[in-house]
Amino acid sequence: MEGKGKGKGYAVSHEGLRKLFDLLSSEYELVGPALKEGVISYKVLRSFEELPFGCKSMELAGYYAVEKADGYFTYVRPSNSLKTFLHPPELTIMRVKRENGKLSFEYEYPDKKYCFFDVRACDLSALKVLDMVFLHKNKNPDPYYASLREKVFIVAVNCTNHTNTCFCTTMGTGPEVKEGYDFLITELDGRFLLEEGSERGRRLLESLENKEEARQEDYEEKERRLKKVESSMKRAFETEGLKERLYGRMEESFWEPVGKRCLACTACTQSCPTCFCFDLLERASLDVSERVRVWDSCFSPSFATLHRFNLRQSVHSRYRQWLMHKFAYWLDQFGTFGCVGCGRCISWCPAGIDLREEVKRVAYG
Amino acid sequence: MVENPYFLKEGRVLKVVKECEGVFTFHIATEEPAEPGQYNMLYAFGAGEAPITIASVGEGYVVHTVRAVGNVTRSIDSLREGDYLYYRGPYGNRWELERAFGKTLLILSGGLGLAATRWVFERAMESPVKRLIHLYGSKDYESLLYKEFYEKWAKGAEFHITLDRPHPEWKGRVGLITELLKELELEKDAVVFMCGPDPMVKACVKTLEEKGIRAENIYASLERHMKCSVGACGHCMIGPYFVCKDGPVFRYDLIREYFERKEV
Numbered sequence A: 001m002e003g004k005g006k007g008k009g010y011a012v013s014h015e016g017l018r019k020l021f022d023l024l025s026s027e028y029e030l031v032g033p034a035l036k037e038g039v040i041s042y043k044v045l046r047s048f049e050e051l052p053f054g055c056k057s058m059e060l061a062g063y064y065a066v067e068k069a070d071g072y073f074t075y076v077r078p079s080n081s082l083k084t085f086l087h088p089p090e091l092t093i094m095r096v097k098r099e100n101g102k103l104s105f106e107y108e109y110p111d112k113k114y115c116f117f118d119v120r121a122c123d124l125s126a127l128k129v130l131d132m133v134f135l136h137k138n139k140n141p142d143p144y145y146a147s148l149r150e151k152v153f154i155v156a157v158n159c160t161n162h163t164n165t166c167f168c169t170t171m172g173t174g175p176e177v178k179e180g181y182d183f184l185i186t187e188l189d190g191r192f193l194l195e196e197g198s199e200r201g202r203r204l205l206e207s208l209e210n211k212e213e214a215r216q217e218d219y220e221e222k223e224r225r226l227k228k229v230e231s232s233m234k235r236a237f238e239t240e241g242l243k244e245r246l247y248g249r250m251e252e253s254f255w256e257p258v259g260k261r262c263l264a265c266t267a268c269t270q271s272c273p274t275c276f277c278f279d280l281l282e283r284a285s286l287d288v289s290e291r292v293r294v295w296d297s298c299f300s301p302s303f304a305t306l307h308r309f310n311l312r313q314s315v316h317s318r319y320r321q322w323l324m325h326k327f328a329y330w331l332d333q334f335g336t337f338g339c340v341g342c343g344r345c346i347s348w349c350p351a352g353i354d355l356r357e358e359v360k361r362v363a364y365g
Numbered sequence B: 001m002v003e004n005p006y007f008l009k010e011g012r013v014l015k016v017v018k019e020c021e022g023v024f025t026f027h028i029a030t031e032e033p034a035e036p037g038q039y040n041m042l043y044a045f046g047a048g049e050a051p052i053t054i055a056s057v058g059e060g061y062v063v064h065t066v067r068a069v070g071n072v073t074r075s076i077d078s079l080r081e082g083d084y085l086y087y088r089g090p091y092g093n094r095w096e097l098e099r100a101f102g103k104t105l106l107i108l109s110g111g112l113g114l115a116a117t118r119w120v121f122e123r124a125m126e127s128p129v130k131r132l133i134h135l136y137g138s139k140d141y142e143s144l145l146y147k148e149f150y151e152k153w154a155k156g157a158e159f160h161i162t163l164d165r166p167h168p169e170w171k172g173r174v175g176l177i178t179e180l181l182k183e184l185e186l187e188k189d190a191v192v193f194m195c196g197p198d199p200m201v202k203a204c205v206k207t208l209e210e211k212g213i214r215a216e217n218i219y220a221s222l223e224r225h226m227k228c229s230v231g232a233c234g235h236c237m238i239g240p241y242f243v244c245k246d247g248p249v250f251r252y253d254l255i256r257e258y259f260e261r262k263e264v
Ligand SMILES: Cc1cc2nc3c(=O)[nH]c(=O)nc-3n(C[C@H](O)[C@H](O)[C@H](O)COP(=O)(O)OP(=O)(O)OC[C@H]3O[C@@H](n4cnc5c(N)ncnc54)[C@H](O)[C@@H]3O)c2cc1C
Pocket: A305, A306, A307, A308, A309, B039, B049, B050, B051, B052, B053, B054, B064, B065, B066, B067, B068, B069, B070, B071, B072, B073, B074, B112, B115, B116, B222, B223, B224, B225, B226, B227, B248
């Protein structure tokens, strides 16, 4: 029977998931969430057992703790994001050699073949946003990002829980996964609904043994579970017309209150799945110099330096740059919000600044 | 696979001219087509890159004028004839010279900003511009650029120089460029191109508007911190614009809101 997803659906047991995991890890470098030092983060996984099944993060502005819960995919998106793998914090883009006053250049593109196992709706949207930035809305598409991105196999997971900092329903990105995956997992009572989303996904699911065709009740249960999470999440603010309202609120007085609290520590831009800003560094020895791309942040004190003077001296002007970029400039640049509502920046802000409250205060206050 | 935007091209240094202390002009062999207003990213081994405007072009070469202010520019300024320069580009948009056809074109250059207006000025002298005026302000006599061209420019246009500070050798104007601008008789539909430090641009726009010139007819080439030059690193942003690819030349009415506001 036709599923709610794009393709055919199956129901499998916990064992079926393990089988899929093993099939994928024989072909891909498998990246998924794991509990490490008390935090659920994306990392390269060696075994199915590393998945943090039955763990749940309790998150508030500036607060994070992991608790136990009943079920498997009980957690939400991990603490770090997938940009760590596609737009690495540090990447050598070129090696320059100097010989007899002439230079030669060597560069290679990263050849890792990743499978992202367990991507939530918000993070899937974030990948789409990064695709706009680095590929589709850029006249000079980035070959480093492209070479990693085009190989990625995506196993998406529908959220059947949320944490307090999640606001995907506000940004219209979740909790339901709608597109952009190879196959999609929804946890049901005692079994898992798998829905194919691509040709690769279809072939993989087809090769899996011990599966049943999904029944009407499975889809109904999925709907019920998604409805339940969705209805338990409050809409944080109105996004319709938000850009225009923000453009009308650039006056300093709107930003000074948050400037007093913000530490300009860059935790938000680091944890953000779409913040893409980078610096290019030169790491030189006598005759070889590496050109290294590293994450940068609009909160850094040298970000907008012109003639030894940072144009954004005040912290509130940096916060304005960040928030205006996410909710206003981004739309004009890439045709989408730069925020997907994953709430990481809220959980990881040491000052406990809640982005949602700031948007409300500035735009609607 | 897409082209690598960071790939560097090689160009032989054909000629070096010392303009003044710490400022050199280079002729670099290239076949790369470019337009007035655009810039290249110049690379210095072990130091990095700097955006440098295309000051002019000649048969098979491009002209760059570089002031040594830091690691990259100091290293480039040590290049001599026969050396190789590595660069990528051209990047950015161009001056919309055709908007001034049949009208008055006023060019305002402050300091090294002259490098960014020189080529379009040279083009304008050969274009159907009705009246061509170029005001160039320099902080002092020692910093004057492109001295060998003044005579020729004075023949092809109303070319005036003003120095912030007097000098025994200097017989011309002393005072800020805005003072010179205030005295100028200007048609209301004149088109204005300018490049200079941010405060100069702001002051000139104010004076121009007092003279009835509309912001839609004023264009400014902006300077911002740039790393990638292809709209990916985020450093050059001013409001929703990336100076590296949406600029560096902006119609003033479009950027005023961001440019005039503090710390945007
Ligand atoms: C579109 C454009 C065209 C330019 N054209 C010219 C030109 O024709 N001739 C010329 O001499 N200079 C030009 N500049 C300025 C030149 O790019 C900077 O002086 C140069 O990047 C400084 O690099 P550095 O490594 O030598 O100095 P650094 O050691 O990096 O720093 C010296 C000072 O310059 C500032 N700076 C560093 N990088 C940049 C940057 N990418 N953009 C702006 N400021 C920066 C620093 O903040 C610091 O204050 C242009 C800048 C732009 C944006």
